[in-house]
Amino acid sequence: MTMKRKLLFTSLLLLLTTVRICAQSDWKKPTVFILNGKDADIVYRYGDVDNLNQGWSPGYNPFTGKTTYPHRFPFKPTAADPAGTDRIMVASGFKNTSSNTDGYTSSTKRPANLPVPLLLKWPTSGIEVSKAVLQIFLDDFQPGIFAKNYFVYIDNERIPYLEYLINNLSQSGPVGKLVTIDILPQYLKFFEDGEVKILIDDAYTRNGDGYAIDFIQLLINPKIPAKGIVKGKVVNYKNDEPIANALVTASNGAQAYTDMNGQFRLTGITAGLAVIHAGKSGFKIAFATKDVTDKDTADFIKLELRPEEITDAGALERIIREKGQLELRTIFFDVNSSTIKPAAEPQLKELAIMLNKNAGMKLELSGHTDNAGTDAGNLQLSRQRAEAVLAWLHKNGTDISGIVPQGYGAAKPVADNNTEEGRELNRRVEIRVINEKL
Numbered sequence: 501m502t503m504k505r506k507l508l509f510t511s512l513l514l515l516l517t518t519v520r521i522c523a524q525s526d527w528k529k530p531t532v533f534i535l536n537g538k539d540a541d542i543v544y545r546y547g548d549v550d551n552l553n554q555g556w557s558p559g560y561n562p563f564t565g566k567t568t569y570p571h572r573f574p575f576k577p578t579a580a581d582p583a584g585t586d587r588i589m590v591a592s593g594f595k596n597t598s599s600n601t602d603g604y605t606s607s608t609k610r611p612a613n614l615p616v617p618l619l620l621k622w623p624t625s626g627i628e629v630s631k632a633v634l635q636i637f638l639d640d641f642q643p644g645i646f647a648k649n650y651f652v653y654i655d656n657e658r659i660p661y662l663e664y665l666i667n668n669l670s671q672s673g674p675v676g677k678l679v680t681i682d683i684l685p686q687y688l689k690f691f692e693d694g695e696v697k698i699l700i701d702d703a704y705t706r707n708g709d710g711y712a713i714d715f716i717q718l719l720i721n722p723k724i725p726a727k728g729i730v731k732g733k734v735v736n737y738k739n740d741e742p743i744a745n746a747l748v749t750a751s752n753g754a755q756a757y758t759d760m761n762g763q764f765r766l767t768g769i770t771a772g773l774a775v776i777h778a779g780k781s782g783f784k785i786a787f788a789t790k791d792v793t794d795k796d797t798a799d800f801i802k803l804e805l806r807p808e809e810i811t812d813a814g815a816l817e818r819i820i821r822e823k824g825q826l827e828l829r830t831i832f833f834d835v836n837s838s839t840i841k842p843a844a845e846p847q848l849k850e851l852a853i854m855l856n857k858n859a860g861m862k863l864e865l866s867g868h869t870d871n872a873g874t875d876a877g878n879l880q881l882s883r884q885r886a887e888a889v890l891a892w893l894h895k896n897g898t899d900i901s902g903i904v905p906q907g908y909g910a911a912k913p914v915a916d917n918n919t920e921e922g923r924e925l926n927r928r929v930e931i932r933v934i935n936e937k938l
Contacts, residue, residue: 530582533622540633540719544622547585547715551676552639553578562637562678562714565728565771565793570673574607575712584618584698590710591615591648591702600646604674604710617653617699618716624694632683632691633722633752635772637714640674643667643702646709649823653699654690660914665751665775666700668787676714677791678772680726682753686871686913691720704824704933726752728769728792732801734762734778743780743805747921751775755919778803779921784829810846813853820854820861825932831889836873838884840892848889852898862902862934865890870923871910883907889929904934 526532527549534543550556551568552575560566577586588604590613605613643650643666652662661684671677683691690696698716702709734746742762749755752770758778766776774792779785783805790801808829811819819826831848832841840848855861867882867889886905894900915922 530580535623535625539722539724541627541721541723542622542625543717543719544620545715545717546618546620547582547637547713548580549637549715550586552586552712552714553581562676563635563771565678565773565791567773567791568673568676570675573604573674582618584616585713585715587616588613588710588712589615589700590708591650591705593701593703593705594708595706598706598708601708602640602642602646602710604640604712605708608710613710615699615701617697618713619695619697620716620718621695622718624692627720629688629691629720631721632688633719633770634681634683635717635719635770636679636681637676637716638669638679638773639671639676639712639714641666641669641671641711642709644670645672646707647822648702648705648707648709649825650700650702653697653701654687655697657690658912659687660912664777664785664787664914668775668777668789669773670789671773676712679775680752680770680772682751684913684916686911686917691718702824705822726754726768726770728767728771728774730766730769730774730776730790730792730801732764732766732776732788732803734758734764734780734786734803734805736783737786737804737806740804743783746778746780746783746803746805747919748776748778748803749916749922753916755916776801776803778805779915779925780805781921781924783807785925810850813850813857816850816854817858820858820931820933825930828929828931831929833885833888836881838881838888840888848892849896852893852896855893855898855900855903859899860902862904864904864906864932864934866906866908866930866932868908868912868926868928868930869910870926871913871917872923875909878909879907879911880909881907882909885929 530548532545537543554571557569588608590605650666652659734743744760746758748764750766750769751774754766754768756764756766758764769792771793774790777785777787786803786805788801788803831844865886867885869878869882886907890900890905913926915925917923
């Protein structure tokens, strides 16, 4: 076959592939509902599949997990696009005085670019929800580059573990990628009535990081196993020594432990952008992102864990002002008790210095537990721990008039409670700013 014929044959194949993909007429529909299909008991898609009204490159299929090519902007939604899709959104905390902005922000204006909730509605058809998966085609999220701290809300309730995932994305380009996220068991309740409202926003930080969502697809009780594989290694950030028995988790729920050499092999990862994190007692959680295709091939990543250390007052202030919240994982309590361990005092002293320096700030100090024990007991214990921290601060000369204690029990997990590592991550104290723009 001559080179000219080869090129012609290749072009025809690409054309046929494009026709076959574009011929999926439901991609053009603003919403799709499938009951008892091959993929799941319920498949509901919100938004058309069209790359932000710009169309796909020849042969591209967003569900294979491949990244799009960089595309033009700005772009605008059509009248048929469901609210919150195919439009540039810039977090509500953005101030025009900020010089740290991206192209999406500088090319759009208020109020057209304010974040909009996405309202998903589907017939429940009497199906019991035992598992739920969200596939979100996200575009140009760059929280790390622009120092953003996105909050993720489902039905007006913050979902911390989804925030962990969103705030560790890096999508410069701009490019779009499919992200697949397993819903933790504690949050399945939101999907039982056939309606959820999803909002992604950052009301605190001033910098501009515009983003977009092409579509969201919900799978209830999915049926098709994922084929993606990711290999990697977990090491100590300080000395590059391997860390054994660290738990590695992908955003679709796949998990594996590292061996004695710090190596792991994650299987069953859904195609798309996988957000992968590793954790072990005594270390801060570490994140990495990896493009995973639907082929049975392995990619390699390296995760570096930093030891948990006392955070000084200056760093605490910087974090609370940049992100509107902070976690205090070096405040320890006796088991099943609100008694603060002596080892927590160095961190509490740094916290007191920071709070005294920012006495006018309105804050919520919250306690969180894992799911061991009863809901009522966990709720009470978490509240008592928050009050114990507040009492220590007051006793040691801190103005606590602007601080409100709150206990959430096990209601707001940041990790799966099925492992000890996950349960440890869920046992924490947090501080967040209340109704204040930073």
